[in-house]
Every structure is written in structure tokens, then in C-alpha cells.
Amino acid sequence: MSAASYFPQDxxxxxxxxxxxxxxxxxxxxRGVASGQFADYQATALLMAIFWRGMTPQEVAxxxxxxxxxxxxxxLNDVPGAKxxxxxxxxxxxxxxxxxxxxxxxxxxxxxxMSGRGLGHTGGTLDKLESIPGFRVMLSVTEFRDxxxxxxxxxxxxxxxxxxxxxxxxxLRDVTGTVECIPLICASIMSKKLAxxxxxxxxxxxxxxxxxxxxxxxxxxxxxxxxxxxxxxxKPVRALLTAMDQPLGRCAGHTTEVIESIECLKGRGxxxxxxxxxxxxxxxxxxxxxxxxxADARAKMEAAIADGRALTKFxxxxxxxGGDARVIDDYSLLPTAQKRLEIRAGADGxxxxxxxxxxxxxxxxxxxxxxxxxxxxxxxxxxGISDLIKIGEPVKPGALLCTLHxxxxxxxxxxxxxxxxAIAFSAQxxxxxPLIQDLIQ
Amino acid sequence: MSAASYFPQDxxxxxxxxxxxxxxxxxxxxRGVASGQFADYQATALLMAIFWRGMTPQEVAxxxxxxxxxxxxxxLNDVPGAKxxxxxxxxxxxxxxxxxxxxxxxxxxxxxxMSGRGLGHTGGTLDKLESIPGFRVMLSVTEFRDxxxxxxxxxxxxxxxxxxxxxxxxxLRDVTGTVECIPLICASIMSKKLAxxxxxxxxxxxxxxxxxxxxxxxxxxxxxxxxxxxxxxxKPVRALLTAMDQPLGRCAGHTTEVIESIECLKGRGxxxxxxxxxxxxxxxxxxxxxxxxxADARAKMEAAIADGRALTKFxxxxxxxGGDARVIDDYSLLPTAQKRLEIRAGADGxxxxxxxxxxxxxxxxxxxxxxxxxxxxxxxxxxGISDLIKIGEPVKPGALLCTLHxxxxxxxxxxxxxxxxAIAFSAQxxxxxPLIQDLIQ
Numbered sequence: 016m017s018a019a020s021y022f023p024q025d026x027x028x029x030x031x032x033x034x035x036x037x038x039x040x041x042x043x044x045x046r047g048v049a050s051g052q053f054a055d056y057q058a059t060a061l062l063m064a065i066f067w068r069g070m071t072p073q074e075v076a077x078x079x080x081x082x083x084x085x086x087x088x089x090x091l092n093d094v095p096g097a098k099x100x101x102x103x104x105x106x107x108x109x110x111x112x113x114x115x116x117x118x119x120x121x122x123x124x125x126x127x128x129m130s131g132r133g134l135g136h137t138g139g140t141l142d143k144l145e146s147i148p149g150f151r152v153m154l155s156v157t158e159f160r161d162x163x164x165x166x167x168x169x170x171x172x173x174x175x176x177x178x179x180x181x182x183x184x185x186x187l188r189d190v191t192g193t194v195e196c197i198p199l200i201c202a203s204i205m206s207k208k209l210a211x212x213x214x215x216x217x218x219x220x221x222x223x224x225x226x227x228x229x230x231x232x233x234x235x236x237x238x239x240x241x242x243x244x245x246x247x248x249x250k251p252v253r254a255l256l257t258a259m260d261q262p263l264g265r266c267a268g269h270t271t272e273v274i275e276s277i278e279c280l281k282g283r284g285x286x287x288x289x290x291x292x293x294x295x296x297x298x299x300x301x302x303x304x305x306x307x308x309x310a311d312a313r314a315k316m317e318a319a320i321a322d323g324r325a326l327t328k329f330x331x332x333x334x335x336x337g338g339d340a341r342v343i344d345d346y347s348l349l350p351t352a353q354k355r356l357e358i359r360a361g362a363d364g365x366x367x368x369x370x371x372x373x374x375x376x377x378x379x380x381x382x383x384x385x386x387x388x389x390x391x392x393x394x395x396x397x398x399g400i401s402d403l404i405k406i407g408e409p410v411k412p413g414a415l416l417c418t419l420h421x422x423x424x425x426x427x428x429x430x431x432x433x434x435x436x437a438i439a440f441s442a443q444x445x446x447x448x449p450l451i452q453d454l455i456q
Numbered sequence: 457m458s459a460a461s462y463f464p465q466d467x468x469x470x471x472x473x474x475x476x477x478x479x480x481x482x483x484x485x486x487r488g489v490a491s492g493q494f495a496d497y498q499a500t501a502l503l504m505a506i507f508w509r510g511m512t513p514q515e516v517a518x519x520x521x522x523x524x525x526x527x528x529x530x531x532l533n534d535v536p537g538a539k540x541x542x543x544x545x546x547x548x549x550x551x552x553x554x555x556x557x558x559x560x561x562x563x564x565x566x567x568x569x570m571s572g573r574g575l576g577h578t579g580g581t582l583d584k585l586e587s588i589p590g591f592r593v594m595l596s597v598t599e600f601r602d603x604x605x606x607x608x609x610x611x612x613x614x615x616x617x618x619x620x621x622x623x624x625x626x627x628l629r630d631v632t633g634t635v636e637c638i639p640l641i642c643a644s645i646m647s648k649k650l651a652x653x654x655x656x657x658x659x660x661x662x663x664x665x666x667x668x669x670x671x672x673x674x675x676x677x678x679x680x681x682x683x684x685x686x687x688x689x690x691k692p693v694r695a696l697l698t699a700m701d702q703p704l705g706r707c708a709g710h711t712t713e714v715i716e717s718i719e720c721l722k723g724r725g726x727x728x729x730x731x732x733x734x735x736x737x738x739x740x741x742x743x744x745x746x747x748x749x750x751a752d753a754r755a756k757m758e759a760a761i762a763d764g765r766a767l768t769k770f771x772x773x774x775x776x777x778g779g780d781a782r783v784i785d786d787y788s789l790l791p792t793a794q795k796r797l798e799i800r801a802g803a804d805g806x807x808x809x810x811x812x813x814x815x816x817x818x819x820x821x822x823x824x825x826x827x828x829x830x831x832x833x834x835x836x837x838x839x840g841i842s843d844l845i846k847i848g849e850p851v852k853p854g855a856l857l858c859t860l861h862x863x864x865x866x867x868x869x870x871x872x873x874x875x876x877x878a879i880a881f882s883a884q885x886x887x888x889x890p891l892i893q894d895l896i897q
Contacts, residue, residue: 028633031507056496060632063504066472191501192469 045081085180097303108262117328120167124303150338225373268399486522517688526621549703558769561608565744591779666814709840
């Protein structure tokens, strides 16, 4: 495929006037952004025009493909078995990847997972893994392939060779108000996932106040766009729409989430977290040919947790990536905060929990020093939230609402104020909303 | 006035979402673009968002003011008399400035005119003046002020100190598909005109196939926006909407237009050209207090032409700016093309002229070497069109349609094909459309 030569302004004008770009024009753009032939100030004008005018499914598929081909596309053909990955648009307390990867591997599919770091109020998988002493996420493709072959699951950071056009475009979008654009989000996510060498993909598209997408219809549009791009690339993709109004599970932070994930693999996971984990992993097993249907997948996953195979996979992956696997049996080997602050209900805390605002909980993590405002910020792995009360649970004055893991009293006070703001009560039990709201395929 | 500090992306997002920017935000943008605090790639995203969402009249006034203040604002308070200028959005054969400036000066207003060079198919006033041997258009502000005081009219190029933000923004707009945007066009024109130190302004906003604005409603919107900006700046502005379907007058090019302009000042100008010139100059005289109304203005202008005062002003201005004023009496001192090519009607040329496509005539001038495709191109002053037939004139096979002034046979053949394409015939006289269609004030 050769990209013809164009004037960037002609492409900008075409999109500005609502036209659909050709495959060649999109290739010229994606390559030109990386090479500099498409100047940054022209790229951002086009990004704003795309924000305004949108893109057809065909344009999004071409953009994804062109971005993917801007760098290395990992070839995993020499790794036997079905390679299936999961991607989540991110939410507070979302540690599903840490449970799902070993669980899916224990059930017979290969999980080649490349993740990003956290930015803003949602935590990143890489940061969570790095709270395990020694755990290396920056592996070479060769190491990645070897661990995948031997263990069945590997969780690494994106190598600089993968989709350079996305790094460039994302940096430009971030400073030009063109982040919240479904075609661009879709192409960004899917180009990175398709570059991993996967056979199929399960997506967790979150919506609600704690998610990137506030409105369900936007999440639905993104899910549909991503499934469509998968279809165009010949890779089956399923997307679950999940609610992110309260944090997932009872822990948020890094160490606290690692502990909660290990508890899940030990069969002691909280209900909501397991529900999402089983749903996503189940579709991975189906796509990878390791289960006939959701019931079959569920039985296999429960067995793998009950007999310890899932935990063993986590142990193997941890060791293979240089991590101290003894943490699995001794949580005190993980970074521990200086102080635990128990947040208890006051006199008004009677009746039921009606809200646990995920966004405010995310901000509490940020306040504790457990998040990043800028990509260069260091995160404190030890701080976080545990024992978080859930929507619908009964409450009495003096009841424990959560435990804050604190390394600085001022920060702790700020975080306490935020979690107190996050949690609301009602006399009657609140109407429960389903966690998993839609399956797009 | 101090500009507060903002993040460029917040301003971009506000406009992207359809908001109106504050005066401080607009100042931050206009200053930041010149200083680099507002990166080019952020400026172009904002320009596209402005293209999409538009600007309120208040925003346009603030942007004009901020752009004007990005550089030197010329102070002409020490020049006695009313300083009135004219600006045209440009069209093929539009040499009105060359006649209007000395004519208005002869009638008692001061004309401090800064013009641009031609780009594309419409000629530039500076280029036309430079076909007069020795004529200097790049004068210092001191020389400009002196000539204005002594002669009453000076016609110069924009100094680099005037409105630097516009040069930067225009260069970015040119390569990002954000040229055809009324708020940005308005701020670009008005910031430069208000920086001249004028008291009032007359605008010629052209529309039609030979003009920058193809549609009358766009021209009307631009005219209204510019009048509004003038009001906000406390400078009375009047705008005429004029049709540009056929070239203005019978000549196009540089030397040919200078000769036609001198002919006008000698009282031998073509009807359409004089109509536009009288209308625009008349409003200048009214705004400058040199005439009571249009009828009074017309009488004064006709007298100034009849008794030679307007021609004398042209002679004085020409001499003051270093030009060889003898050209006024001896056109052979102007650059002359090697060959004159008479274009005559063929067998189908019977009846009436129904169209003289101004855009195609402009392209013929370009083909002859008399235009600029890029700002760095040199123009051939000698080539051009004269004796051009006008819409509605009767025609017979063999009748002269125009004379091409040619320096290269291949280019001449190309230009001939273009003017032949431009001119159409009909059996019945075509419906005549008024040249001046609206006055906005």
C-alpha cells in the first residue's frame, strides 16, 4: 500500500466541510504526523475538524490501521494457542486485569497484555503491578513472547516501537481540546491493541461519574465503533458496557488493589468485582475457543479459582517478570503506609449507603499522593483506600465507611474530606442499577 | 489592560463547545500567538474551532483590538484633517485605489493607505504602483506621515511593525483550511486598517465568481461584521457591496491598469469603474466632512477631475514616492510587453456579450505571468489585458473582444484560451445586474 502525496490543507478542508477521507488521505495523515510531513499545527486543525465532523466507521478502521502500521506490529504467530486480550477504558478501583489475565491463562487462552500508566483519577495497571517489589513491566518483545509462551499471560508496558503515531497524536490532542472524540479514542485504543498481535479482544467500556465517558450513549457509541474496527481488521471483538458510579471492589490505590486482586484469586473477592471479572474473562474464553458459552466459561473459571490454578498463574507470571511472588502469601512485603485512618459514619450515617462517588474517591487517591496529575509524576504505591462500603449496604452511626492508608496527615485530612463527600446515605435502600448493562458484538 | 494567564487548551475547549471567549482570553490568544506562549498547534486548533463555532460581534471586536495592539499603531494626530481610507476585498481589474486616493485628497480628505501585494488571481495595489519606474511603496512611517501631510495621499506597503499577530495567524490559516472564516477575515482586515491611524473607513466588499466571497450573503455578513468592529472602535465605517462577475473596467494586469487609472483621472474612465470609484470616494468625503451628501460629493469629485486637480494629486503623490511622474503624459515610459495579441470574436460571436468571467480573466493574467501563485513569485508588470469587452455590449463575428499584452507566445496562447472561455454570447441582451448592491453602515 503506497500513500500518495497530498497537501495537508486539502485534507483538512475536506474534513472541515464534512467530507469522508480516503484510505490514502488517512495514511498520509497518520504517517505524516509521525514523520513531520504533516506539521503539528496542521494535524491539530485536522483533529479539531474530526472532533467537529466525526468519521465514518470506514474512516475509523482506516485510521486505526494506518496508526497501527506507524510502528512495530508484534507477530505472535509462533506462540501456540488463541491470543486474547482485554482493554478497559478505566475507572476507579478497576483492578480486573490483575485477576483476569492469570484466570484466563489458567483456563487455556494466552493473554498478551500491554497496558498504560495511570493519569488523572483512574489508576494504571502498570503502576499497580509495580507495587510488587521487583516486578518489571518494561520488557522487550522477546521477553514478552517467552513469558507468554511459558506462563500464558504477560503484562507489560507499551514499547516505544509500538504505534508511535498514537503517542504523537495523543500528546497533541491532550493540549488542544480534542481528547473526547469517539473516532479518535477508538483509533487510539484499537491501534495499540491490534499491534499486540492478538486474535480477539474483549472490551470493558465504562460509563458514569467515575469513568472517562459520563454518558451511556457515548460509551455505547465507542463500544460499537471499536467492535466495528475489530470486524474490519478480521479480529472478533466483544464489548461490555459497565457502570462506574462507585469504585469497583472495596479497594482503590496500588498496594490495596494488588491485595484485593490476590484475594479474588484466592476465592475471596467482592461480589461486584468478581461479577465484572467473570463476565469479561468469560467472553475471552469463548472468543479463544476455551469455553462453549457463558455457563461453561463460568464453571471453568470457578474451578480454576477453587483449585488454585489461577493463583498459580499469577505466581508464575509474577516470578517470570521479576516480581517477589512471596507477596502472595505475605502482604506485609508490599509497600505499606505509615498510618491507617478509619473513616466512620457520623450521626447522620443511618439507613443505607445511597452513593459512593467514584470520581471523588479517585480524587481522594490523588490527594493521598497515589495518582498522577502529570505523566512525569511519581506515585506513592502504599497509599489508598480499603474496606470501602458499597451502595445499598446498611449503615449505622459509627460504622466503618472505609480505611485510608496515609503517609502524610495533611494529605490524609484532604482525602478524608473527599471520601466523606463521596459517600451519601438514604433512609430507604437505593434502587440498584445493574453493573453490566450491555454486550456489543 | 493586563492579559491574565490561561491554559490555551481551556480557551480551545470553551470555543469548541460553542462558548464566547472573554476579552482577557482573546488577548491571551492574540498576544500568545505572536510571543509563542500560545503554541502554533494550539492556535490552529482554536482557529478551526472558531471556523466551526463562529464568534459574537463582541468577540470579533476584541480580537481585532488585540491583534491591532500586537504591533505598532500609527498615530496620525499631528496630520491635520480627516484621515479616511478605503479597503477592498479585491477583485480582477480593481484599480479603484489608484484613482480614489488622489481624487479624495483633491477633494480635501487625507488618505493614509496601506495595501497588500496581490496573491492568486486578484492583483495587488502595491504591484500596480511598482510598474511606475522608481515608485517606492516601502516607506518608513515618517516618510508616510510627511507625504500624507504635504500631498494628502500616500500609498504604501504594510510595515513589519504593524499587526505582527495577523501575519502569523494568516500564515497558519493559509495552511490549515481556516481562511474562509468571516470573524477571522474581519479581524485581519480591520486590525490592519485601524492600525493605520484612520478616523473612518469605507469598505468595498465584493462578491461573485471573481471575488473572494462567492455568495452575496457571505459578503453581507462580512460587511456587517466590519462595520460593527468599526463602531466598537469608535471609527465610523461604511461598506458597499459590489458585484464582481466581470472585471472592473476594461483593463487587468499592472501597466494596463495604471494607464486605465490615469485615463480615469483625465476624465476618460469606463462607466462601471467610475461608478464604483465615485461611490466609494463619495462616502469617504462624507465621512471626512468634505461633502454634505452623495450629490454634493459627486459634484465635487466631477469638478476635481474636470479641472485636473485629481490628476495633479496623483502626479504629486507619484513624485513624492519616487515615481517617474512623466508616465502620466507618456505611457510608453511604463513597462511594455513585446507583443499585442488581438482576440476577436469567431463565427459564434454574434448578438450580445452575456458573460465575462472575472475568475477566468484573472487566471489569464496568471497564465501571462502577471500574477503570483506564491508570495515569493515575481510579477511581470508589462503583461495584461486591455480593451476588454463588457457584459451587455453588442458583438459581431470579428469584433475585438480584448487585447492581450504578451511576453511569451506559449503563455499568450494559454491566456487566449482562458479569455475565450471567459467570454460568452447570447442572442438577447442579458439582464443587467446593478454593480453596487448595498450600503451597510
